[in-house]
Amino acid sequence: MRSRSPHPERLSAATVGVGVAAVLGIAWLGAVLGPADLGAGEVARAILDRLPWVSLDSGLSARETDILFLVRLPRVVLGLLVGAALALCGAAYQGVFRNPLADPYLLGVAAGAGLGATLAVVGGGGSTGLVPVAAFLGGLGAVVLTYFLGRMAGSASSTTLILAGVAVASFLTAVQTFVQQRNDETLRQVYSWILGRLSTNGWSEVSGVLPYILVTSVVILANRRVLDVLAVGDAEAASLGVDVARVRIIVVLAATLGTAAAVAVSGLIGFVGIIVPHAVRLMFGFGNRIVLPLAALGGAVFLTAADIVARTALSPAELPIGVVTAFTGAPFFALVLRNARVES
Amino acid sequence: MTMLTLNDVGVTQGGETLVESVGFSVEPGAWVGIIGPNGAGKTTILRAIAGLIESSGDISVDGKRISQLSIKERAQCLAMVPQRPELPAQMRVIDYVLLARTSHLRFWEMEGAGDLVAAQRALASLGSDGLASRRLGSLSGGEVQRVVLARALVQGGPLLLLDEPTASLDVGQAQNVMAMVDTMRRTRGLTVVSAIHDLTLAAQFCDRLVLVAGGRVSAMGEPRTVLTESSIRTHYGARVRILHEENGSLVIIPLRELEHLPGVGLGGLSN
Numbered sequence: 001m002r003s004r005s006p007h008p009e010r011l012s013a014a015t016v017g018v019g020v021a022a023v024l025g026i027a028w029l030g031a032v033l034g035p036a037d038l039g040a041g042e043v044a045r046a047i048l049d050r051l052p053w054v055s056l057d058s059g060l061s062a063r064e065t066d067i068l069f070l071v072r073l074p075r076v077v078l079g080l081l082v083g084a085a086l087a088l089c090g091a092a093y094q095g096v097f098r099n100p101l102a103d104p105y106l107l108g109v110a111a112g113a114g115l116g117a118t119l120a121v122v123g124g125g126g127s128t129g130l131v132p133v134a135a136f137l138g139g140l141g142a143v144v145l146t147y148f149l150g151r152m153a154g155s156a157s158s159t160t161l162i163l164a165g166v167a168v169a170s171f172l173t174a175v176q177t178f179v180q181q182r183n184d185e186t187l188r189q190v191y192s193w194i195l196g197r198l199s200t201n202g203w204s205e206v207s208g209v210l211p212y213i214l215v216t217s218v219v220i221l222a223n224r225r226v227l228d229v230l231a232v233g234d235a236e237a238a239s240l241g242v243d244v245a246r247v248r249i250i251v252v253l254a255a256t257l258g259t260a261a262a263v264a265v266s267g268l269i270g271f272v273g274i275i276v277p278h279a280v281r282l283m284f285g286f287g288n289r290i291v292l293p294l295a296a297l298g299g300a301v302f303l304t305a306a307d308i309v310a311r312t313a314l315s316p317a318e319l320p321i322g323v324v325t326a327f328t329g330a331p332f333f334a335l336v337l338r339n340a341r342v343e344s
Numbered sequence: 345m346t347m348l349t350l351n352d353v354g355v356t357q358g359g360e361t362l363v364e365s366v367g368f369s370v371e372p373g374a375w376v377g378i379i380g381p382n383g384a385g386k387t388t389i390l391r392a393i394a395g396l397i398e399s400s401g402d403i404s405v406d407g408k409r410i411s412q413l414s415i416k417e418r419a420q421c422l423a424m425v426p427q428r429p430e431l432p433a434q435m436r437v438i439d440y441v442l443l444a445r446t447s448h449l450r451f452w453e454m455e456g457a458g459d460l461v462a463a464q465r466a467l468a469s470l471g472s473d474g475l476a477s478r479r480l481g482s483l484s485g486g487e488v489q490r491v492v493l494a495r496a497l498v499q500g501g502p503l504l505l506l507d508e509p510t511a512s513l514d515v516g517q518a519q520n521v522m523a524m525v526d527t528m529r530r531t532r533g534l535t536v537v538s539a540i541h542d543l544t545l546a547a548q549f550c551d552r553l554v555l556v557a558g559g560r561v562s563a564m565g566e567p568r569t570v571l572t573e574s575s576i577r578t579h580y581g582a583r584v585r586i587l588h589e590e591n592g593s594l595v596i597i598p599l600r601e602l603e604h605l606p607g608v609g610l611g612g613l614s615n
Contacts, residue, residue: 008439008460222452229443233430239394240499241419241447286434289454 011290019297023080026304030076033308035316036067043068074200078265079304081206082198083272085213085262087299088292089255090273091280092220095227095288096251097158104259104273107165107252111172112142113263118176118190122183131193132208132264139260142168143252157234158248196269196322198307209261216258220292223251227288269322271329272299279336302329345407347372347503347535348393353401355388362388363559366401370552372502375529375536377550379543379570381580385559386539387427390505393537394424405503419447422503423496427511427539429488433481437472437491438463440480444498459498466497469531470524486517493524497532504529506538510545518542522549543584547571547594555579567594 031043038060046058046068060068086104093102105111116138120130149164180190200206226247229237234244259273277295284290306324313319348370355363363385370376378386392399395410395418403410405421413421423444431440441463442455449455467473470490475483483491489509496504509525510518522545529536540546546553547567555563555570557579563570571594576584587595 008442008455009436225449225454226446226451228435228439229446231430231432231435232440232443235396236424236426236430238396238415239419239424239426240443241416243415247451286432287439 009285009287009290011284011293015284016293016297019294019301022301023297026301026308027076027080030079030304030308031068031072033312034067034072036064038064038068038072047073070202071200074203074206075198075307076304077206078200078209079198079307080300081209081213082262082266082269083276083299083301083303084296085209085216085258085299086269086272086303087276087295088217088220089259089262090299091277091288091291091295092227092251092255093273094277095291096230096248096255097162098231098233099158099162100278101274102162103270104255104262105169105268106162107146107256108142108168108172109139109256109259109263110268111169111176112145113139113260114190114194114268115172115176115179116141117193117267118179118186121186121189121193122179132205135193135267136260136264138172139263140256142172143256143260147249147252161252192320193267194322195320196267196325197310197318197320198266198303205265209265212261213258216254216261217296219254220251220258221296223247224289224292227251227292231288267322269303269325271322271325272303275325275329275333276302279333282336282339345372346370346404347374347406348537349402349404350389350393351402351404353389353392353399353403355385355392355397355399357397361559363392363399363556366556366559366561368554368561368564370535370537372535373529373533374551375526375538375549377546377553377567378537378539378556379541379546379553380556380562384556384579386556387507388559389556390424390507390537390539394418394422394505396424416447419499419501421501422505423499423501424505425492425496425507425509427508429492431480431483431488433479435480436476437467437478437480437483438476440491441467441495441498444495444500447499462500463494463498466494467491469497469528470494485512485514486520489513489517489521490524493521493528497528502533502535504534504536506536506540508539508541510540510542518545525549543571543576543596544594547596571596 028044032038032040042059045056046060046065048054049056049058089104093104093106094100113135116134117131120134124130146161146165146168149168150161153160153164180187226242229240229242230244230247237244276299277291280291280294280298284294303325306328307321309328310319310321310324346369351367353363353366354361366389378389380386391397393403393410410418442459445455445459464473464476467476470493472487472490472494475487475491506525509521513521525536526549528534550567552565553567553570554561555575562579563575571586573584573586576582583599583601585597585599587597589595
């Protein structure tokens, strides 16, 4: 029995293997499903054909190949990246602040990005071209503001930082509401961005966020053991040899960068950053070295699945993905909670 | 050479002086107890030694100024067991003990087989190898104290700081923990400094005591010179009787001050 083993609690290769298989499976499903009917086998062959030293005839027409490689796959990959980033960053925030209710938007990223996006829509006369850049800068700016406000209070403790985040978020949301109310003709664009959506124009969104999300993932995953040390509190972690303030700032910066990049291309998609890490904890274990990698894999699967629902449920109309994540995430989480209670 | 030297150490927080002009030194392998009434500054002194709070004056551990060591170097030369350790309820004992290897690893490195062996040995040396797979939330008070001591052992430094190691334990568990610390320091050559409330245990286990009152050292030396009925009355406001055992140890017995109770004289209960 696993719980009697004297070995430390670690992530098994089998679990990671299942997670990776789930990611590949959902990606393949996402590429197959949609308004244009692409065959499951054809999609698999077309993708394999692109691998080096593999040459297969997929049987897809040129138009179908374009749909697959320029419409479906970019969106699927964007979903995987954004989902992985939001869940990983949420788990990182929960670890670094030792607060199970922390989500990636804790320190004001959402409010800052919301304000940035609103200003871009209003300033651009309703065009949404500048929205990603403005949202990215707004989100980063808000967290920097939160950090300096927390430092002004004279302490780098997590409570001060979270309180500063609440203050900054309220302030920026107030400004955003004011700007939006003065320009109500742009309400629709801003609202649709706030609800969150994965929309792609070829591979540009993917290539735009990929570097940020890679850096974020490497930094957070490299700190997974140290984040476990923080679980015993700042003072004890320091006496064990961890530079707590430095770890906190590095992880928060990395998580903020990843979140801001995700928000810039997908708007404010709620629930992923909080539901997925908790589901992983309840199902697989509590240590950060288990939760962080599995949250990334789980987030990728969950958001891609939600996107499949969003674009097929009322096809050809599309549901906002944020609505789907909340609508499916809440009952799913209730189920996980119930099972966890039965087991314990 | 001394293991620990404090020279004119002071701690001020928010304009309030918590500790001032504290100086004493500890020989390698000794066990020094810091005693004194609540709020005297015992924990503050330990936290200053551990480098967890800013202090003035000099503190040297093993010949090195503590203020000049990096956080990691400090963790390699001293381990601190707080009075109320944070215990993440879901963490397994073995993982908790392994946290102490942090100062020997780079931040991205994971613990290796050698670290695991060290953790298992530390648990075994405290008779706690059976706890390795348990979750911290399921441990009793005595078990927690042993696991926390095992973590301090695994940290591997020569100096062990204990803040009230027996605070929440019953009399049997308290004796047991003190005996374990004593064994640890003898078998591993550790130097121990502990803040301690129970004066009898302090007298029985510590080589020397430092009596702190109002943030200053008021007396230090062997237990029998520091712990007198009058010094305890002065600093704790308590009336005690001190028994000298045949083996040289002391027993401190608090006496009930019956004259404090209204209407009850010393013979008043016989009616």
